[in-house]
Amino acid sequence: MNYKNKGFTSIECIVSLSIICIAVYIVSTSVYASYNLVKSNEKNIEMLNIAKSSLEDKKYFVRNSELKEIKESLDTQEIGSYEVRTKLEKDKEYYQCFKINVKVISNLKKIELNSYVTQ
Amino acid sequence: MSHNNKGSILIMTLIIFTIISIISMMCIGLIYTNNNISNLDYQNIKLREESLSGIEIVYSNILKEVKNAVEITRNEEEFKSYFLGNNSYDFINNVEDVSKSDLKNILIKFSDEDLSEENEFLKFDVISNARKNLYKKSIKVSVKIKNPWYMQVKDIKEENEQNKEVIDNHILENADLVEIPELIEDDKDKKDIDINEKDLVILYDYKEI
Numbered sequence A: 001m002n003y004k005n006k007g008f009t010s011i012e013c014i015v016s017l018s019i020i021c022i023a024v025y026i027v028s029t030s031v032y033a034s035y036n037l038v039k040s041n042e043k044n045i046e047m048l049n050i051a052k053s054s055l056e057d058k059k060y061f062v063r064n065s066e067l068k069e070i071k072e073s074l075d076t077q078e079i080g081s082y083e084v085r086t087k088l089e090k091d092k093e094y095y096q097c098f099k100i101n102v103k104v105i106s107n108l109k110k111i112e113l114n115s116y117v118t119q
Numbered sequence B: 001m002s003h004n005n006k007g008s009i010l011i012m013t014l015i016i017f018t019i020i021s022i023i024s025m026m027c028i029g030l031i032y033t034n035n036n037i038s039n040l041d042y043q044n045i046k047l048r049e050e051s052l053s054g055i056e057i058v059y060s061n062i063l064k065e066v067k068n069a070v071e072i073t074r075n076e077e078e079f080k081s082y083f084l085g086n087n088s089y090d091f092i093n094n095v096e097d098v099s100k101s102d103l104k105n106i107l108i109k110f111s112d113e114d115l116s117e118e119n120e121f122l123k124f125d126v127i128s129n130a131r132k133n134l135y136k137k138s139i140k141v142s143v144k145i146k147n148p149w150y151m152q153v154k155d156i157k158e159e160n161e162q163n164k165e166v167i168d169n170h171i172l173e174n175a176d177l178v179e180i181p182e183l184i185e186d187d188k189d190k191k192d193i194d195i196n197e198k199d200l201v202i203l204y205d206y207k208e209i
Helices: A008-064 B008-072 B076-083 B087-096 B149-173 B186-192
Strands: A073-079 A082-091 A097-105 A110-118 B106-110 B116-118 B121-132 B135-146 B201-208
Touching: A008 A082, A008 A097, A008 A110, A008 B008, A097 B008, A110 B008, B008 B076, B008 B087, B008 B106, B008 B121, B008 B135, B008 B201, B076 B087, B076 B149, B087 B106
Parallel strands: none
Antiparallel strands: A073 A082, A082 A097, A097 A110, B106 B121, B116 B121, B121 B135, B135 B201
């Protein structure tokens, strides 16, 4: 009886180890990809918040400006590892209306928000 | 002994494999949801900005119309009729016009109720709809336009009445020391008043619908 079963456990172990190896490979690959995705989402949210706050700042400036004529402008600033470009231009088709364009640029991604504001 | 343990390692491995798979599937599901939420947040902000931009353009159009109305009209009734009655169609069309802007997914419309008049104010609601693929965002805002002639005409009339009384008394009493006030010419005075159209238009009660 013992003679007949000789070697079975070894084969069983090899099969089990192979299955575990495959499982670990699949899981580690997917977890790594997910981790990257979470990181990328985190960056996106950060960039979006920066874009939103820059846009609101510009809107506040235009709305509360006491200047008769607001000059068109293109500002570039560094916030953390991001480059923020804010462009303010007058929309000649509409009465005292300005177009604001905010771009937040990182090494890999770019987020853009557009809005209009009336003085 | 060997007979009893036959296949147990394999079964244990399969059970562990199943557990690992379930846990990893749950993690992936959570991350997928996180990704969707992040994407939805971005779309939400973009559409809200577009919708608010539509309202800003409407505000700009209203300011232009009010400026025209102030320049053209001379009294309360003329100012009212510039926006109401047959002219309301033109006014609504002018206000709703966002075609010259870069906003392509925006639809502006007046709410179902017509322009209403309440004391010195004209009131109406504007809805700005932004749509992109499956996502949609609507913002409703109430607008009040103040009639610039409302109080002033009343004041001028009251002042004129008071002045007339003084003049009458002066004539009756024949008193030399009383200064004779001059009657105010309505049109002349109205033109001298510096009216800023921004003080006449009020946007309030922003609602997401």
